[in-house]
Amino acid sequence: MSLHWLGRDGTLLIAARMLRAFAYGFVSFVLAIYLKQRGLSEIAIGAVMTLSILGGTVFTVLTALYADRLGRRRILILFSLLMAASGLLFAFSDRPLFFLIAAFIGAINATGYEIGPFLSIEQAVLAQVGPEGKRNQLFAFYNMAGLLATATGTLVGGLPGWLERAGLSSVASFQPLFLLYTFLGLVSAWMAWRLTGQVEGETAPLSPQRLSPTSRKRVTRLSLLFSLDAFAGGFVLQSLVAYWFYTRFNVSLQTLSTLFFVAGILTSLSFLVAARLADRIGLLETMVSTHLLSHLLLILVPLSPTFEIAVGFYLARMALSQMDVPTRQAYTVALVAPSERTAAASITLLSRSLTQAVAPSVTGVLIQSVSAAAPFFLAAGLKGVYDLLLYFQFRKESVVIDPATRE
Structure with missing residues (x-):
């Protein structure tokens, strides 16, 4: 797919997304394991992950309210610098309080998929720099590029295993990864600084009327459903799944990094399939059908008696589970007017982040107590409920709000 029409700003945004996704790839993979090496309990680890998501939530709210007023470029630079600072805190702190602060301020991402305030700005900008008729493909490419970078990052997550073999302590072997995270945050800030003034949005007055009544109703309904999906997803964050494989089968970090690399490749390629499938059968049908099948596969992972069988089910699940991501994003921005896109993207991201932030803490309790x-x-059960609710509430509107048919 040729992307020459994106220009400098679109290219920089996608490059910055890939850079951050690469960093999230190795951090989300090692975070729970690193915190365990630091002596934290499963409940404390869950709390750190909750704060990481909650921090992204708070900054997403601020983005929705102030990004278009203060400048999208400035906000992107600020969040990139906070990302760099959090890497330093994780690398050199040894107290849980500092880990909580670092998780809150710095977009340390335990999910394996970006959920923070960068996304709402980038999605709004991409929607205005790309042609209307190519939006499905554009968002598929945007997400595929991010996932490919995330998958590559998970390979780097195996580095501590090699460093420990070379003589470093179990804690020290993880520190270079967080220093690399700091460096990539600084590069992200530099990329944001190079953006032109064309990325800025309309400076509409700050008021509850940012969304029209029609848009508000649509976004509210979607947000409630998306929040249920995100809450369910919070129980199987990539960092927690990596921790489960690590403790359940006692496999090496190198083996796990290869596993999550392959999972990331499969997921990223599925975005292209999702765009084609959505063009043929519709966005709603694509989201629901692929999701339901992936939940069945998720149930089979912990029931697997061996590592190899569990890996097979997990990879099959990852080839399907994220096909709703690009379709969901294209679906959301197509529902509202161009001037409402930053607010709409921020609100739906916010609804997901708020509920997803709760789940890791509950997961820590479940692992220790159940x-x-x-x-x-x-x-799997909650996600199945979400899919059915989404389908039955929006099946009559799917053709009307399909981005391919919206003028």
Whole structure:
């Protein structure tokens, strides 16, 4: 797919997304394991992950309210610098309080998929720099590029295993990764600084009327449903799944990094399939059908008796589970007017982040009090409920709000 029509700003945004996604790839992979090496309990680890998502939530709210007024470029620079600062805190702190602060301020991402305030700005900008008729493909490419970078990042997550073999302590072997995270945050800030003034949005007055009544109703309904999906997804964050594989089968970091690399490749390629499938059968049908099948596969992962069988089910699940991501984003921005896109993207991201932030803390309790498999079953069940609700509430509107048919 040729992207020459994106210009300098679109190219920089996608490049910055890939850079951050690469960093999130190795951090989300090692975070829970690193915190365990630092002596934190499963409940404390869950709390750190909750704060990481909650921080992204708070900054997403600020983005929705002030990004277009203060300048999208300035906000992107600020968040990139906070990302760099959090890497330093994780690398050199040894107290839980500092880990919580670092998680809150710095977009340390435990999910494996970006959920913070960068996304709402970038999605709004991409929607205005790309042609209307190519929006499905553009968002598919945007997400595919991010996931490919995330997958590559997980390979780097195996580095501590090699460094420990070379003689470093279990804690020291992880520190270079967080220093690399700091460096990539600084590069992200430099990329944001190079953006032109054309990325800025309309400076509409700050008021509850940012969304029209029609848009508000649509975005509210979607946000409530998306929040249920995100809450369920919070039980099986990539960092927690990596921790489960690590403790359940006692496999090396190098093996796990390869596993999550392959999972990321499959997920990123699925975005292209999702765009084609959505053009043929519709966005809603694509989101629901692929999601339901992926939940069945998720249930089979903790039931697997061997590592190899569990890996097979997990990879099959990852090839399907994220096909709703580009379709959901294209779906959301197509519902509202161009001047409402930053607010709409921020609100839906916010609804997801708020509920997803709760789940990791609950997961820590479930693992310690019930079983390590309980989060998998709970996630699959809740996600199934979300898919059915989404389909039955929006099946009559799918053709009307399909981005391919919106003028």
